[in-house]
Amino acid sequence: MHDLLIIGGGPGGISAGIYSAIYKLNTVIVTKNIGGTIKDAPKVENYPGIGRKNSQETINAFKDHLDLFDVPVEKDEEIVIIRKSEEGFKAFTRSGKEYEAKSVLIATGTQVRKLNVPGEDDFRGKGVSYCAVCDAPLFADAVVGVVGGSDAAAKEALLLSEHAEKVYIIYRGEEIHPEPILKKRVMKKVEEGKIEVINNTNVKEIIGEQMMEKVKLDREHEGSDELELEGLFISIGGVPLTEITRDLGIEVNKMGAIVINEKMETNVKGIYAAGDVTDNNFKQIITAAYQGSRAIKEAYTYINSV
C-alpha cells in the first residue's frame, strides 16, 4: 500500500516524484518510459534554468534529479486500468502486476493524433512519421511535408529543413500560428526557399508503392492536387491518454483532457492530474513540472487526512 502512485515518467511525473520525496510520501512511479514527449523535441530551450539542451540531455536532467532521492520507478510497465479499492485505488498493469495506493497522480501525457486518411497506416515507417527528431536524418536531400500549423509543426519543419532539400508545411487553416520566434525562423527559411507554406489545405490520401511517393490534396497547389513527397511528418497535436481512468468517472473536456482545478485535483477525491493530459492551455515542460510539484502539496494534505 503506497501513499501515492504516480503514473507517467514525463516532466510532470518526475517533478511529482521529486516533490513526493521532499514531502516524504511513500511513492511509486509506474511508467512506460522516462521523459514523456520531451523525447520528441529536437531541442529544448524553454524550461527556465536548464539552458539549451537536446531532448536526451533534458530528460537526463530530470531523471538525474529524481535519482538524488529514493523514489522507486517501475519502468517499462503499462497500467491498463485504475479502480477504486477499499483504502484507495488499485492499478493493474498489462503484465498483471497490481499497485495499491491511497492517492494517484495521472501524468500520462498525450499520444500523437493521426490524420486518419488512406495510406497513413500503410506508409508509417515508409515515409510517414510522427517524430522529426527521430527520423529527420533519414530524409537527407529529400522533399518532405509537415502537416500542421502549431509550434510543434513549425519545430518539425525547421529541423527537417536542416536535412531535407525542401519542406512543405501543409496546414488546413488560414495561416500557421507558431509562437513568434518560431514563425520568424520559418519565414526566414521560406525566403531561402527551404520551406514553403501551403495554407487552407488538407492531405486527403497518401500514395505510393513500397514507399510513399506523393500525397493527394483537397485543393490544387500550383496546378495540381498531387504533391510528390518522400516523407510526410504528421504534427497535429496529441490525444490525452486517459483510457486507464475510464472506470473512475473522471471528468474530461471535449478534447478528452482531464479537468483539474488550481490544486490539480480532479473531480474524484484522491486523484490528481498534471501535465499534457490535463486541460491546461499552456502545454509546456514548465507547466507539467509545476503541476506535478503542486499536486504533491495537495496529495500530502489528503493522505494525512485519510
Place this chain on the structure above:
Amino acid sequence: MHDLLIIGGGPGGISAGIYSAIYKLNTVIVTKNIGGTIKDAPKVENYPGIGRKNSQETINAFKDHLDLFDVPVEKDEEIVIIRKSEEGFKAFTRSGKEYEAKSVLIATGTQVRKLNVPGEDDFRGKGVSYCAVCDAPLFADAVVGVVGGSDAAAKEALLLSEHAEKVYIIYRGEEIHPEPILKKRVMKKVEEGKIEVINNTNVKEIIGEQMMEKVKLDREHEGSDELELEGLFISIGGVPLTEITRDLGIEVNKMGAIVINEKMETNVKGIYAAGDVTDNNFKQIITAAYQGSRAIKEAYTYINSV
C-alpha cells in the same frame, strides 16, 4: 517604449524574460538584484531538473539561461513607483530613470518577516532558514527549532519532523493555532517525542561560531534559558513587496499579496504578477518560474491587441 517591463530578477522575472524572448517581445528587466530570495537558500533541490545546487549555482543556472537570449537587464536599479501613462505605464527608479512599457510584470517577491534578534542575519544560511520545504533535507537527524504558531509554522515543523531527530516549536502566544488537522498531526508527533511545543516563549538571540549552535529564550525551558539547535526555521510570515504599485489600485489580499487569476492577470489591465508577491499558496521556485512563463503568453496576446 517597451512591450513589457519586468520588475524583479528572481525566478519569476527571469523565467518571464526567457519566455518574452521566445515570444519575441521587446522587454526590459529592471531589478535590484538577480536571483531574488533564492539567495537565502543554502541549497536548492526543489526545482525539478536542476538537481541539487547551492544558491549561487541555482541563480547562475537561471541567469545563464536568460543570457542565451538578448533581453536587457538593468541591475542595481530600484523602481519606486509605477503610474499609468497614455500608452501604458511609466516606472520611475530611485536614481531618477524612467521606463515606459505597454505592459508590466510585477515579480518583486516578498521580504521575509524577520524576528529582528541578534544573530539572525549572521546565521542566515548557517542554520537560520525561512523555508522548510527548501531546506528540511539538510537537517537530517538534527535538532531544530521552528518559530511561529500558525498553519505555516505547523507545516514547517511537521515536514522537518520527517527529517530531523527532534523539532521544537517556539511560539510567543498561549498555544499554537494551526488548523485542527494540522494541530492533530503535530500532537501525534508530540506523543511520539518528535516534536515539542514551547508556548509563551520568544527567541531573544541566535548564538554560534561558524554555524548557529543555540538560541537564547526569554523564559526558562527545563531549567535553562538556552536551547541547543542546529537549525532555526523562522515562520512568522512574509511581506509582499507591492509598495511600488500603490498608485495603480492593484488588488491585494489581507496579507498584502497581489491577487491574480490563472492567467497571472491582476485587476489592472496590462499588469501581471508572478511569484511570491502574488497570492499563490505554494511559494516555490517552480511556482514563480511557471507563473512568470505563463504570464508572457497572456502579455503577448494583450500587447498584440493594443
